[in-house]
Amino acid sequence: MTSSSTPAHAHAGPPDTKLDRHILIVAGVVVLGAIMSILDVTVVSVAQNTFQQEFGTDAAGAAWTMTGYTLALAAVIPLSSWAAARFGTKKVYLTSLVLFVIGSALCALAWNIGSLVAFRVIQGLGGGLLMPIGMMILTKAAGPERVGSVMAVLGIPMLLGPIAGPILGGLLIEKASWHWVFLINVPIGIVAIIYSWFALRNDEETSRPSIDFVGLLLLSPGLALFLYGISSSSEAGTFISAKVLVPAIIGAVLIAGFIWHALRSDKPLLDLRLFRNRTLTVAVISMTLFMIAFFGASLLFPQYFIGVRGETTLSAGLLLAPQGIGAMLTMPIAGRMTDKIGPGKFVLSGIVLMFLGMGTFVFVGAETSYLILCGALFVQGLGMGMTMMPIMTAALATLTNSQVPDGSTLVNVVQQTASSIGSAVIAVILATNLKNAPEGMLAIVSNTAPDKLPAGMQGAPVPTSFFEAAANAFGSTFVVGAILIALTLIPAFFLPRKKIASSLTEEDMDRAPIVMH
Template identity: 30%
Template sequence: MNVDISADNGLTNAKNNIKTVPIIVSFLIAGFIGLFSETALNMALNSLITDFGIHETTVQWLTTGYLLTLGILVPVSGLILQWFSTRQLFITSLIFSIIGTFIAAIAPTFTVLMIARVVQAVGTALLLPLMFNTILVLIPPQNRGKIMGLMGLVISFAPAVGPTISGLILKWLTWHWIFWISLPLLIVAIVYGSFFMQNVTTPTKPKIDIFSILLSTIGFGGIVYGFSSAGEGGGWGSLEVIISLVAGVLGLFLFITRQLTMKQPIMNLKVFKYPMFVIGLILIVIVMMVMLSSMILLPLYLQTVLALSTFTAGLLLLPGGLMNGLLSPLMGGLFDKFGPKWLVIPGFVLVLATLFGFSTIDLETSKGFIIGLLIVLMIGVSMIMMPAQTNGLNQLPPELYPHGTAVMNTLQQVAGAIGTAIAISLLSSGSNDYLSNPVDAANPLNPLLAFTEGLHRSFTFAIVVAVIGLVIAFFVKRVKIEHN
């Protein structure tokens, strides 16, 4: 991969004697390894169920706990970014990732592995907002597309190859080796960053409001946990889910109310006064819901209906993820040149076309058709995500950068939990409705036919969401930069 980062592109901050290239490379390395381990463990869930003698609902806590930690920490990342230097946060995030990965590699019990995943999530929750905020501070607005595209490559490529590589590892080794292989790479990342990471902001250390942090934890944590629990089989009628969602909504309402009345809020909601930020945020939330719901439905379809192994299913999903990652830098360059509208509108058209295709799949659908649709879907996603995000953040004044990145990263986590939960619940309800009144009760294929019926219902919901996104995309305008 050739990375064109030069002084001519405005990527060197001579005034502050900051060497931008090594800083960007440090984030690329750390981000790739961190996000790889985030998805790699998904392929090992069956092995973990067998090794630890636990139930499927228990093993899902490895994902729920990870998302819950992100949902709690990311909302306060705007405050964290103002209290500590870039170098301190970068090294701290990698220390958490290294400790979590090591604990996971030697984990003798499920409880220990669960703790390790939470520690890993702390590292990710610190790294991602720091990465985006650093780009906003270092890179001039007219050149951010390319660099955000490079970050998009990492963010898309690492999770895409995670399941495939871990599937290969599990074919020959135990699940522990997913972490043993990640560990030395994380050590390389922290050593490299220790030499080259520089401080690009000056900590202002605003007042810490403990009550706001508590309300944020209850609000965002409750919503993420509630939707995650519903999506993992708890069902919307579960008392646990209802209590979590009610507590989350109430906590979020009180959190927002408090932020609007504080002189120094921990999450400055003034970002919502900027229309292109709001539109970009909505588009990102929509595309995250569509993408993550698709990425949980398709593996289930490949393994349940087409009866493929986890490794084969991972290989079939790989080209789409690779396409998304590889196109991100290209879309960044096109964004810098043409602006967002002529990317996000065609992007949503492609997303809609593929969702219509997915809504027709059945027992006879070929693997090639699935691969083709997924590739086109990911091309569409790459045309939406980075342009919408970069254009929205570009409209914010520099003092709101930490808060803008905190809001975007937080709502991405919430959108992922919501999209996944709705997709799974629609899949379940569609399957149950079919089985309650099958066309031919004696047909041995009824369970598979019921599954595809549920699948169609889930993708129909995704189509509705994508249509809303397409309509909103027509209101996107290129931001006129009035600040440096």
């Protein structure tokens, strides 16, 4: 391998877009952290009913095990750029892993729902930094010529988390106990800590910047309040509720205040001047629409299989496997080719495939063939693998080394916000569609206890017409997801359709990429 002191621009010939052994080692570190952070969200979602039974709480109380984690992520992600500059990416990444592992172990020891929520917050404070810091490490290690390839590697846990989570969660709860939903992170986390200690290189220099306290006091609570309001809509069943509007509006005002402050500050917590970069702006808009549609739809698939078709959590997870297989087939190819010919063509083709796959579910019924549904999920998976990571590549490939921390933080803020909005919007629309259906159907689809069903239905066979009506409600909700996917075509049309030119300066190229010796 070329010595780290050799300037990147000194090499003759076309740049190499292949991932060498050293970059793959670094990628392995980041993927381990991402797997824990992302899987934990979907695995815990499967355990909601178990938490209600174990701790004697209701659905709203159990939901705080997810909400608390999400709010902790939102609060800590904006700090990632400053923390990387102040302490170095290796130290911050290791600290995040340690915090996440400690939080996981504490969650397994929880004695009531309050303690579990508190420990989930600790876990979220660690997990919130794993993805943005990991993206910084990978992007700098690979350099602009190989961003697409490394993003494809990082995309595997991001895309497969919603699919593997229900399978893993179902297995752990059915075969072991709810404690293992969290305990499984401990051995994986210890391996990741040891691996990171030896594989990651210490940053050669840190800039020791002072923290932007005004920006921090505006953005972190602003994001947390906004996402809390949005996520509360699922429980409220509507967006027109004081519980939803009050925190969401206060959060939006704080975020607007941060934008005003950041554009006038010399050293803001997050440099929003990056939006002057046209490619970054188009990629962020594309990513926002894509994330809203993708995470919203991810909520619907398992609910349909469980609530309408009567499948177990484990079976529902296995039925979603074709989507993951499709993504795994196209993602590595799209990553490598994006580095060579740009993201535009792949993203547009991927969105069309996703629209076709999700469009099939618009016509879903109570007895639609699993062959058709699994085929549609496979097609959608092919599209997913060609969409998400090329968009992220477009967002980061034109940035200089000094801009990567802010760019990575910005991408993760957008991802977290858009995924929360998507889940909330789709949940509210589904609940509305189910409420407009025959009495008792919402209770049946939601797996409500039999004694809470309407009088006359308790102990009686559920009419077939109810499940058909439920399927129609899901189909109507999938229409929204398909429309959002189609709308992504508009900004995606403006993504580069040729190789993205690097924005690295001579100074950036003279710096060594961060790789293992």
